[in-house]
Amino acid sequence: MLAPMRRRLREKVQMMVSIARYARQASPTYRASTVALLARAVPICRKHQFTGEEAFRLGLFDPNLRTDDVNRYCSRKRMTKIQRSLNPPSLAPWLRNKAIFYRFCLAQSIPVPALYALGFGRTQAWTYRGEIPADTEEWVAFIERDLPAEFVVKPIEAAFGQDVRLFRRQNGRFTDPGGQELTAAAVWQCLRDCYRGGFLIQSRLYNHPRLVELTAVEYLQTVRLTTLVGADQQAHVIHSHAKLITGSNVTDNFHGGLSGNLQARVDLHNGRLIRPVTASANVPGYVLLHQHPNTGRDIQGFQLPLWDQARALVCQAAVQFLPVRTIGWDVALTPTGPVIVEGNIWWDPSNQHQNLDTVLQAIRVLYPSLP
Numbered sequence: 001m002l003a004p005m006r007r008r009l010r011e012k013v014q015m016m017v018s019i020a021r022y023a024r025q026a027s028p029t030y031r032a033s034t035v036a037l038l039a040r041a042v043p044i045c046r047k048h049q050f051t052g053e054e055a056f057r058l059g060l061f062d063p064n065l066r067t068d069d070v071n072r073y074c075s076r077k078r079m080t081k082i083q084r085s086l087n088p089p090s091l092a093p094w095l096r097n098k099a100i101f102y103r104f105c106l107a108q109s110i111p112v113p114a115l116y117a118l119g120f121g122r123t124q125a126w127t128y129r130g131e132i133p134a135d136t137e138e139w140v141a142f143i144e145r146d147l148p149a150e151f152v153v154k155p156i157e158a159a160f161g162q163d164v165r166l167f168r169r170q171n172g173r174f175t176d177p178g179g180q181e182l183t184a185a186a187v188w189q190c191l192r193d194c195y196r197g198g199f200l201i202q203s204r205l206y207n208h209p210r211l212v213e214l215t216a217v218e219y220l221q222t223v224r225l226t227t228l229v230g231a232d233q234q235a236h237v238i239h240s241h242a243k244l245i246t247g248s249n250v251t252d253n254f255h256g257g258l259s260g261n262l263q264a265r266v267d268l269h270n271g272r273l274i275r276p277v278t279a280s281a282n283v284p285g286y287v288l289l290h291q292h293p294n295t296g297r298d299i300q301g302f303q304l305p306l307w308d309q310a311r312a313l314v315c316q317a318a319v320q321f322l323p324v325r326t327i328g329w330d331v332a333l334t335p336t337g338p339v340i341v342e343g344n345i346w347w348d349p350s351n352q353h354q355n356l357d358t359v360l361q362a363i364r365v366l367y368p369s370l371p
Contacts, residue, residue: 271307
């Protein structure tokens with residue numbers, strides 16, 4: 001009995017220390033005393049279950065922020081509690097483990113990138129030809145003989161675009177986005193040494209020409225569509241946003257805005273982009289950015305290509321993954337149609353879009369008994 005009490009007390013003390021640290025950091029920004037910001041932030045963090053860092057990054061220390069504004073955000077802790085009520089935690093590997101996820105999607109004829117190989121060690125492997133490369137010589141032969149001119153390598157389990165590599169075949173060698181040239185043997189050494197937990201090799205996907213016109217970016221940019229399947233087994237899209245690359249970045253990872261990329265919410269009714277945001281350079285939180293910095297083209301009001309098809313695709317896929325009830329899908333809009341790149345069982349609350357109140361309301365409509 002004493003152990004849980006001590007744990008709760010320790011958590012409360014840690015929370016207060018965290019809030020106080022960020023209140024002190026926020027004091028010069030908002031020109032308010034640390035004590036005043038602490039008095040403001042503590043009730044918000046307690047009520048909404050934000051950590052001190054979450055509240056600071058979202059700009060919730062701002063004395064001018066209204067209660068209605070705060071209600072548009074949701075803490076990771078609160079969202080995880082809701083998700084765990086909807087999704088069996090034991091089924092998390094079904095989506096998190098890309099080997100399981102892609103093999104299941106292929107079996108269910110769900111459009112995903114072509115899968116060429118899986119590797120988990122020297123003898124634990126699979127290729128689309130049914131072979132099992134067992135040593136360096138066989139892997140090098142497979143890379144040279146069976147892989148296309150461009151292919152993507154990913155770790156079996158990772159998030160936020162970590163360790164994703166694009167290789168191109170040129171003049172008998174392979175180059176990565178940094179321009180480094182590798183032999184097939186060097187590519188295999190990279191796979192063996194850099195992906196200790198396993199890797200997969202899949203086809204490269206290309207952006208729809210309309211997205212290229214908007215961003216002037218060749219690397220893949222996806223659209224997040226979050227689905228919720230009701231008790232009637234019907235799937236609904238409750239949120240969507242486009243992930244747009246800027247500058248010289250090679251992945252569309254937002255990383256809370258720290259990557260420099262931007263995102264724009266998608267109007268669920270018509271597939272047009274609204275409220276494009278990026279991280280603020282001066283104060284915590286996010287700022288609107290109506291033109292893409294690479295091209296100067298308007299993001300606000302941009303019509304996503306293939307919106308209806310993408311929405312239909314994730315709704316069909318969501319039902320196949322029952323009893324998992326809510327999934328955050330990353331969908332590539334390609335010249336030949338929408339393709340599912342990932343499914344996220346523990347999707348992050350998209351606080352940068354300031355619409356978590358409507359997302360939570362959509363969840364409550366279908367599941368009124370949830371916390």
